[in-house]
Amino acid sequence: MIASLMMYARPELDVALSAYWRCIRARLAERGIASPETLSQTTAEFDVWEDPGLVLSQTCGMPYRTRLHSSVQLVGTPDYALEGMPAGYYCSAIVVRADDPREDLRAFSNARMVFNMAHSQSGFAAFYTHAKAAGFWFASRVQSDGHVNSARMIAQGTADIAAIDAQTWRLIQRHEPWANKLRVLEYTTPTPGLPYITGPQQNATAVSEAVRESINDLSAEGRSMLDLNGLVTIPKSAYMAIPNPPIEARL
Numbered sequence: 001m002i003a004s005l006m007m008y009a010r011p012e013l014d015v016a017l018s019a020y021w022r023c024i025r026a027r028l029a030e031r032g033i034a035s036p037e038t039l040s041q042t043t044a045e046f047d048v049w050e051d052p053g054l055v056l057s058q059t060c061g062m063p064y065r066t067r068l069h070s071s072v073q074l075v076g077t078p079d080y081a082l083e084g085m086p087a088g089y090y091c092s093a094i095v096v097r098a099d100d101p102r103e104d105l106r107a108f109s110n111a112r113m114v115f116n117m118a119h120s121q122s123g124f125a126a127f128y129t130h131a132k133a134a135g136f137w138f139a140s141r142v143q144s145d146g147h148v149n150s151a152r153m154i155a156q157g158t159a160d161i162a163a164i165d166a167q168t169w170r171l172i173q174r175h176e177p178w179a180n181k182l183r184v185l186e187y188t189t190p191t192p193g194l195p196y197i198t199g200p201q202q203n204a205t206a207v208s209e210a211v212r213e214s215i216n217d218l219s220a221e222g223r224s225m226l227d228l229n230g231l232v233t234i235p236k237s238a239y240m241a242i243p244n245p246p247i248e249a250r251l
Helices: 011-030 045-049 061-068 121-133 147-156 166-175 204-217 220-226 236-240
Strands: 054-058 073-078 092-097 112-115 140-143 161-165 182-187 196-198
Touching (some): 011 220, 045 054, 054 204, 061 236, 073 204, 092 121, 121 147, 147 166, 147 182, 166 182, 196 204
Parallel strands (some): 112 161
Antiparallel strands (some): 073 196
């Protein structure tokens, strides 16, 4: 058995995430579903997502549609009540340094773009679609291995621009002292948010019910810290309809 809720994890949220997982475990147990006592937060993401004993995790839209959709089941999508977004949807904040004088995305065409991972919907795929609509793609790109790393590199001046998951950007603004060195240039088009998934052998309906009840079980403070506003059902077809960047754009 394995479970992980690593996608928006950060030290300030450890206590709230642990409490959330205890609520989920209790609701799963009521349905006869066994689950691990602790979350595997530091296990490599694909090792979690592709484990046949997966009980619950959260993935990203791009790896779901490119690699996982036939081997996992959707549980539901957390709603983070992001401003201007339909329930369960999100977008990317295109972030630059606050003192960068450029005001138009096209003016960054020769800039150094930093991305978290090439299989990220918010950090790569959404930005590719957005930039191509503006008539270009970045020739200078560097991988940071995480949204917070990307934002920090811009603040430090070692990169110029990045697309940051809107919920991660909210947490950066809330918790990072250097966030005031950054500003949002634009936002990308909303897409379905990061879904919860379970393994092929699980009863996905029962897991979904357990998670939905657990969000209500969590304290108001815990829900506020995690920005959890509920669980919504977004069909597989909505995730599969989002375009993927071509392989050559990721090289």
